[in-house]
Amino acid sequence: MKNSNNDYAMMKLLHEQASKELSSGRKTMSNKAYRNLNSSVYNYDSKTKSYILRKDINACPDVPRRIKWT
Numbered sequence: 819m820k821n822s823n824n825d826y827a828m829m830k831l832l833h834e835q836a837s838k839e840l841s842s843g844r845k846t847m848s849n850k851a852y853r854n855l856n857s858s859v860y861n862y863d864s865k866t867k868s869y870i871l872r873k874d875i876n877a878c879p880d881v882p883r884r885i886k887w888t
Contacts, residue, residue: 849882849885850885850887852881852882852885853869853882853885859871859872859875859877860872860885862887866884866886867886867887867888868884868885868886868887869884869885869887870883870884871883871884
């Protein structure tokens, strides 16, 4: 019984450590970083010096439609 309790305590400790590692560093991504990862969905507009989401792309509201590139 004691061995079982030690195993459970060790597993719980490892789980808590893994949860902390996975939850840390979850910062929001900048628009420029998002554009660099998804460059194929944007077209460059030289008049406004910005990237504009292509018309044929259906994206959720979180996706930036226009990214100024200065």
